[in-house]
Amino acid sequence: VVLAVNGIETPKLWLLSNLDNTSDQVGRNLMDHLANEVVGLFGQPLYPFRGPQSALGIDTFRDGKFRGNNGAFRMTIGNDGWGRSEPVGLALDHALWDSDNKKIKKIGQPLQQAVQDRITHQLRFSYSTEQLPDPDNRVTLSDERDALDVPRPRITYRIDEYSKRALAYGHSVARRMWQHLQDTARATAVEPLQADLRFLGAGHLMGTMRMGTDKSTSVVDANGRSHDHPGVWVVGSSVFPTAGTANPTLTLAALTLRTADALANTL
Ligand SMILES: Cc1cc2nc3c(=O)[nH]c(=O)nc-3n(C[C@H](O)[C@H](O)[C@H](O)COP(=O)(O)OP(=O)(O)OC[C@H]3O[C@@H](n4cnc5c(N)ncnc54)[C@H](O)[C@@H]3O)c2cc1C
Incomplete structure (x- = not known):
């Protein structure tokens, strides 16, 4: 079996x-791998959304002495603009689509201009972190049953401090990279940059x-x-x-x- x-x-x-x-x-x-990102507009068009979502990364932080204090992380330079930024309302959809009234916000020349001004400049730095194995993060059987009368899984899960420190480190590196781009390449960090430790699971x-x-x-x-x-x-x-x-x-x-x-x- x-x-x-x-x-x-x-x-x-x-x-x-x-x-x-x-x-x-x-x-x-x-x-899981805990993930977050810092997004902004680059100083010149990058033309994202063509080719694979992730074509570049910075792998320096996968290992090092710092792992004595916090988890490792990998950093992706995304090729999908703010396409993953739905939770903070910055996604492509939100720029162009009025979901309340179910209609396109812009059409014709204003739409072309919006694409030219913003979408082509979108860039994200994402970091996703190592999580330690914790025996208390576990799957057991629930008392609840699904539609087929099979017990559902019960999931007990928490995030350890080591992983949270990795998120904080990843965030500080991504912010410093943006700061450098602002100083040297006319990039614009777009508020709200997430100063807290919000994160998404990676699945x-x-x-x-x-x-x-x-x-x-x-x-x-x-x-x-x-x-x-x-x-x-x-x-x-x-x-x-x-x-x-x-x-x-x-x-x-x-x-x-x-x-x-x-x-x-x-x-
Ligand atoms: C949003 C998202 C993005 C991801 N991105 C990446 C990525 O970029 N790179 C990467 O390496 N990985 C990624 N992953 C992880 C990747 O999807 C998994 O590692 C991979 O699918 C695991 O393969 P698997 O065959 O072990 O399990 P699964 O693909 O989950 O397949 C398990 C199958 O078992 C079936 N099944 C479950 N229970 C039963 C049952 N009781 N009886 C019969 N069938 C059952 C399910 O329907 C499913 O078809 C991502 C995952 C998610 C959710």
Whole structure:
């Protein structure tokens, strides 16, 4: 049996099935990458929204001595303008679309001018941080049931101070980069720059079925095979013991290929 239903449903299925959980680690150490951004207008047109969303990044902050104090982060120089800024009301939609009255705010020449003046200059610096594995951040079974009468997952989740300090560090770097651009490249930082520690999740579910060599502290071995039930294998980022800063899918795909080879060798 191969479980491949991501970081919430995999432990939920496990717990629902009353499978052994010797390490008591099933469902624990749920992690995500916490993300935020600083946006503004560059001094000359950059023509965003053409090509991939993320074509450039600054990877210096993925590791370093500072990790003794705060988590690492990766910084993206976005190629999608303010397209991700919906929570602060700065998105492309909001610039052009009147959602209350359900009509386009500008049309014809004013629309062209708005695109030329603002949209082509939009730039964002995003940072997304490492989160530590915390056994209390976990998936358990809820008393509530879904429409199919299956118990819903209950998710207990909090953000640790180490990750919050990483957000603060990421924010200060992004702001300083904007300041530099304002001084040298006629860039305009657009208020409100978020001075607080608001953040969004990245949708990168990790942990909950952690991998390890020690049966007493992990759920699966290096091949994704259950310590308790050798006939059950787990693939996906739920097996990650830590989160790092990289988006998870390439790593989980590589691990899945390794699991597939190991599984095939047992047949
Ligand atoms: C908004 C967003 C942006 C993202 N951006 C990136 C990115 O830029 N880069 C990156 O690397 N990763 C990104 N990710 C993460 C990426 O989507 C996941 O790492 C990847 O999809 C995980 O693949 P998976 O097959 O393990 O799980 P999933 O893609 O979640 O697939 C699990 C499947 O199992 C099904 N399922 C669940 N429960 C059951 C059940 N009980 N029975 C049967 N089927 C079930 C689900 O319907 C789903 O189809 C992003 C995620 C989100 C949400």
